[in-house]
Amino acid sequence: MTLDRIHAQGMVLLGCGKMGSALLAGWLARGIPASNVHVIEPHPSDWLRDSGVALNGAVPDAPAVVVLAVKPQMMGDALPALQSLGNGQTLFLSIAAGTPLARFGDILGQQTPIIRAMPNTPAAVGRGITALIGNAHVSEPDMEMAESLLAAVGQTLRLENESQMDAVTAVSGSGPAYVFHLIEAMARAGESQGLSPDMAMQLARATVTGAAALAQDSTETAAQLRVNVTSPGGTTAAALAVLMDEADGLPPLMVRAIGAAADRSRELAQ
Numbered sequence: 001m002t003l004d005r006i007h008a009q010g011m012v013l014l015g016c017g018k019m020g021s022a023l024l025a026g027w028l029a030r031g032i033p034a035s036n037v038h039v040i041e042p043h044p045s046d047w048l049r050d051s052g053v054a055l056n057g058a059v060p061d062a063p064a065v066v067v068l069a070v071k072p073q074m075m076g077d078a079l080p081a082l083q084s085l086g087n088g089q090t091l092f093l094s095i096a097a098g099t100p101l102a103r104f105g106d107i108l109g110q111q112t113p114i115i116r117a118m119p120n121t122p123a124a125v126g127r128g129i130t131a132l133i134g135n136a137h138v139s140e141p142d143m144e145m146a147e148s149l150l151a152a153v154g155q156t157l158r159l160e161n162e163s164q165m166d167a168v169t170a171v172s173g174s175g176p177a178y179v180f181h182l183i184e185a186m187a188r189a190g191e192s193q194g195l196s197p198d199m200a201m202q203l204a205r206a207t208v209t210g211a212a213a214l215a216q217d218s219t220e221t222a223a224q225l226r227v228n229v230t231s232p233g234g235t236t237a238a239a240l241a242v243l244m245d246e247a248d249g250l251p252p253l254m255v256r257a258i259g260a261a262a263d264r265s266r267e268l269a270q
């Protein structure tokens, strides 16, 4: 129902790289007709060419929504081409890290309804999470349309204020990279204990994905799931004594890493 406007008026996707194509794959899988999606992408992948979307042609006069999925540094170059759609009924939905709502209004017009969202790459397998916040011109139906689009690729979450977006970006936007790095680090540590690289990677990858699935499906807290693995005086306890060290274990390291990402998000806003 909330996607009726897209069916009637079409939509535009500006930039179809890693995140844009993850979103597009979800929309097509959820039944948005490819012919309703107009994509502007100077370097289209084979997948995009074969997807059936309207690629690099004229965009509709009044699309229901324009999704902005170019790098923050490219926004200034890319956005003026869509200026004529500003100050009207078209909703703009940006997924760019660190780009404040006010900056879009400066280019598109101050009356333009704009939503800022932060998805993540597990959207590619329908397991993303996206946080959203809109400016004062976004109506409830606008917000619901954006949520429906993003719900096609995972969970959604409304923020209370825009300042939360830097922390969201640091936790869930960038977060998948931390988990992939955990796989790499566990595999490398397994190698240092004598496993072959292939075997270490198979064990690390299956362990992280298996634990993630358990965290998703279980009613128990993450802390309890950890306790369930930890036999008193056993191997896990020995590892956790290292990882949970308050001075140089994972918690202070994560505070530094997430702090660095949030700081970078704030810098991008300058």
Ligand SMILES: NC(=O)C1=CN([C@@H]2O[C@H](COP(=O)(O)OP(=O)(O)OC[C@H]3O[C@@H](n4cnc5c(N)ncnc54)[C@H](O)[C@@H]3O)[C@@H](O)[C@H]2O)C=CC1
Residues within 6 Å of the ligand: 014, 015, 016, 017, 018, 019, 020, 040, 041, 042, 043, 069, 070, 071, 072, 074, 077, 078, 095, 096, 097, 118, 119, 120, 121, 173, 174
């Ligand atoms: N990759 C990720 O995990 C996430 C990325 N984001 C945000 O999504 C946006 C895109 O990031 P990625 O997909 O990772 O980058 P990407 O580099 O894979 O994709 C950007 C795309 O924009 C295209 N492009 C460049 N100039 C253009 C123009 N003038 N008009 C139309 N298209 C143009 C590029 O050819 C490229 O395909 C960024 O703003 C980023 O902050 C948000 C959440 C997660």
Ligand SMILES: O=C(O)[C@@H]1CCC=N1
Residues within 6 Å of the ligand: 097, 169, 173, 174
């Ligand atoms: O690294 C970045 O800036 C983008 C935003 C969140 C994930 N990737």
